[in-house]
Amino acid sequence: MNGIVSGGWEFVWAAYAVSAVVLVGYCAHVINGFFKARVSAERGTKGIGL
Amino acid sequence: MKKRIVFPLALIVLGMLCLFAGTYDGLAIAPAEQHMGDVQRIMYVHVPTAWTAMLVLTWAFVCALMYLTFAAWRWDHRLEAAIEMSVVLCLLLCIQGSIWAKPTWGVWWDWDPRLTTMAVLLMAFSGITALRFFIEEPVKRATWSAVATIIGYVDVPIVYFSVKWWNSLHQQQSGVSTISREFLIPLLMNFAGMMLLIAGIMTIRSRTAALRLEEEIALPPLTLVPAAAASEVMA
Numbered sequence: 069m070n071g072i073v074s075g076g077w078e079f080v081w082a083a084y085a086v087s088a089v090v091l092v093g094y095c096a097h098v099i100n101g102f103f104k105a106r107v108s109a110e111r112g113t114k115g116i117g118l
Numbered sequence: 119m120k121k122r123i124v125f126p127l128a129l130i131v132l133g134m135l136c137l138f139a140g141t142y143d144g145l146a147i148a149p150a151e152q153h154m155g156d157v158q159r160i161m162y163v164h165v166p167t168a169w170t171a172m173l174v175l176t177w178a179f180v181c182a183l184m185y186l187t188f189a190a191w192r193w194d195h196r197l198e199a200a201i202e203m204s205v206v207l208c209l210l211l212c213i214q215g216s217i218w219a220k221p222t223w224g225v226w227w228d229w230d231p232r233l234t235t236m237a238v239l240l241m242a243f244s245g246i247t248a249l250r251f252f253i254e255e256p257v258k259r260a261t262w263s264a265v266a267t268i269i270g271y272v273d274v275p276i277v278y279f280s281v282k283w284w285n286s287l288h289q290q291q292s293g294v295s296t297i298s299r300e301f302l303i304p305l306l307m308n309f310a311g312m313m314l315l316i317a318g319i320m321t322i323r324s325r326t327a328a329l330r331l332e333e334e335i336a337l338p339p340l341t342l343v344p345a346a347a348a349s350e351v352m353a
Contacts, residue, residue, distance in 0.1 A: 076157035076221040083160040083217045084141060087167065090210050091315065095130060098323045102123060105329040112333045 129318030136311030144304035171207035182264035199323035232288035242270035
């Protein structure tokens with residue numbers, strides 16, 4: 069024990085991988101949700117004759 | 119109204135490019151820190167996430183105040199986007215912090231003031247998201263979630279100052295003047311990338327909220343729709 073942290077690349081990769089998965093996953097979810105909402109809104113307004 | 123997302127998509131692409139560049143710099147170019155070694159590289163993603171989370175939470179607070187003051191729907195759409203983004207960022211912060219804590223503190227989690235107040239913040243904003251999900255009446259939903267956001271935001275300065283007010287395992291914030299330039303470049307690049315990415319995502323998310331509300335208001339309950347119109351809606 070000398071107070072210096074050695075190694076630990078597996079933790080670095082884990083932190084970056086989790087961040088990438090969460091951010092890219094949420095980004096894809098939001099974009100997909102937008103297109104679904106747009107299609108649904110267009111269909112809805114057409115359906116009731118607006 | 120036809121909504122387009124070309125500009126926010128461009129922000130997302132630009133943000134991702136910045137994040138790639140910052141990550142490459144942080145992992146391959148910046149030197150290992152003297153005491154924490156390579157594990158310190160987690161800071162290049164953890165600190166920008168923390169800065170962005172604090173800004174998004176503050177934006178949620180501003181949107182809540184603006185909605186309660188002006189009662190304009192666009193502030194509620196922005197609030198919805200900011201609340202959801204806050205939950206994602208707070209969750210990400212807790213996970214990154216845990217991964218950082220194991221090799222440096224020897225534990226995955228500790229009920230230290232910073233971590234505890236952060237967990238409270240995550241729970242509070244998850245609760246506000248659930249609140250929005252369960253209230254069907256749009257005005258009530260917007261008002262209640264704006265009030266809840268203002269109450270929840272009280273925890274944000276407590277999270278920030280917790281490392282100064284109490285004896286904490288979590289280190290105190292470093293200033294720009296105390297960080298070496300080699301460490302600062304990947305940190306700022308990732309922060310810029312994160313800001314662009316989050317701005318793009320939140321713009322799209324608030325437009326989705328606007329579309330959903332448009333549809334919610336346009337569509338009366340099916341029981342009140344005349345039979346012919348109802349069959350068209352169902353088709």
